Amino acid sequence: MFRDDSQLASACRVLLAMVRLERLWNDHGPTSEATDLLEADGGPLSSGERVMLLAAWAFWNGAGGLTIAEVLERLDGESVEALCFLVMASKCGADAVDDWLAEHGRGL
Numbered sequence: 001m002f003r004d005d006s007q008l009a010s011a012c013r014v015l016l017a018m019v020r021l022e023r024l025w026n027d028h029g030p031t032s033e034a035t036d037l038l039e040a041d042g043g044p045l046s047s048g049e050r051v052m053l054l055a056a057w058a059f060w061n062g063a064g065g066l067t068i069a070e071v072l073e074r075l076d077g078e079s080v081e082a083l084c085f086l087v088m089a090s091k092c093g094a095d096a097v098d099d100w101l102a103e104h105g106r107g108l
Helices: 005-017 032-039 047-061 068-074 077-092 094-104
Strands: none
Touching: 005 047, 005 077, 005 094, 032 047, 047 068, 047 077, 068 077, 077 094
16 A cells, blocks of 8 residues: 555656646645546546546545546556556555656656
């Protein structure tokens, strides 16, 4: 699992950065904009952006109701790979998440 909420928030931010939505998460968690978008089921977001937002929420607190079908249908290969590797890293422990963050979080 994640070491703490700070590590979890970093992972969510990196996921969202893959679709240029890192502004929706900060060091403490989701922003009010992220909450509004969740309540609006993604609102104006593209389908890929929406899926990554729901993935971040799924990690954060289980909200969003993301399905595997949506992941497979809406995300490109790079995003699916990053998401799947984060799932695996989170099951392997905080050090594995640190490795995932180091690989995918360049520049954040």
